[in-house]
Amino acid sequence: MTSRPHSRADIVRGAAFVALSAIAFGAMAIFGRYAYAGGADVLGLLTLRFAIAGAVLTLIAARRGVVWPRVRAVWPIVGMGGIGYVGQSLCYFTALQHAEASLVALLLYLYPAFVTLLAAWWLGERLTKVKVAALVLCVSGSAVMVGGGHGDSLGIALALAAAVIYSLYIVIGARFTRSVDPLATSAIVCVSSALVLAVMCAARASSGAAPHVPATSAGWAAALAIALVSTVAALLCFFAGLERLGAARTSMLSTLEPVVTVALAAITLGEALTPLQWAGGAAILAAVLWLVRAGGGAHDEEAVALEANQ
Template structure:
């Protein structure tokens, strides 16, 4: 850790800030397609966990040409960030197996709170607008996904949900601190390689490693590799580089809203009034958190 005193963070140029916000929204939209593709995968006879090694393996294979020329230190950091993502995803699925999908999604989007808390511990205090935005987005999520019900009285499942949020927040912060200046496609390649190996070993140990069969399953795998991986992950890394992990994570809370809208468009799900009201709160909170506040302290260099 550096001995230098933390210096004020320079505000991003308006053009960089705008592009960062658009990239964060694009990442949220890309990630939201995973829920739809996951349902289609199950309908095609391929469980979501069984699809993960192939999704990430295909993405890693396609991105290998962009991962050259990185130092050993940078490669190590990229793989470390990828491992954090794997651990967060694993905790998410462990929670999903014990509590409802709504409660799991709600707990996962506590991640911005962990990002703000961790940033404060490293000397970068969140602004009041960021705190207000986080509270407003949490209110919107409560409306969109619903309050935890009686079927969510599982302490282990709730613990895994909170752990997933903490690990995902750590993944976002590590992306900001360790991958600054690294090409987004190279970072995505390393993350995808980590995830392909991690979930391949996990499925092998559980006896769930299967080879996709036929064009329907391979088509879904291709969609998972393209939208929530090759599109969303580099967009997220690029957004974090421009506006920071805290602001990017708050914009990421729009993902459940996009998921609901995509489900209505492609799966015929009905749009409830609560979804529209909650979505408005999420968007308002995400927008509020992007308003420039006071100059804050930068985190200490690791």
């Protein structure tokens, strides 16, 4: 799927693209908080996100002449978006209402550990001593993070649920998207997610509880930023970097995402991690890097492409 870089300039450009992607993805939790403050609720915000991003990505894919998959190959991807990605997004964005953005972001980043376990269970990948040690480090780090508070039990549970659903999404999706252009996959996932969320919106509206879109200009700016910056631009930068760096390097650089979220949460929202939580977060990120270097199941090229769809 990817071509290896042939010059130092390619590596530098690729690293810059992945760093920009990580910044854009990492800022999504912060944008979400501002969208909520502007009057949006989870369902209204996610519907806007996927409707706008799906339309833009479909247009870009069409203009680039992307080859769309055949009907038989489309349905599994539709299921990934309409079921898996909708479920993950609902858990993640609801968690932001019950826990600090920094805690949610770091707990979500347990997904490489979950993917490694699922790959060993379903795909027969071998669990080496290094992988087991990294998994123990992940679990220990998450226990320290959760023990530090800064979120109620529902927020913590939803953040962990988002990580589990995301892991299932990656493992299942890696089997069905091997021959599909990543941009086509991203567009189909976003469009199918938007359609399912639109149905949910209609159902809620019929019961007299219509979803809320932002009521302020700041809220709309945050919602548009989630769609255009943290989804469309982040995806395009990610795939541009993946093409130049390959899967392993891209995965390593992508660990910047929760770091960006934590830093922006401290700057814009006044969130502060305790020293013990910093240690737990560092343990999670160190374990993720360790899993990548050990060839964790989450990081073959197909799975890394799927990880972009967050």
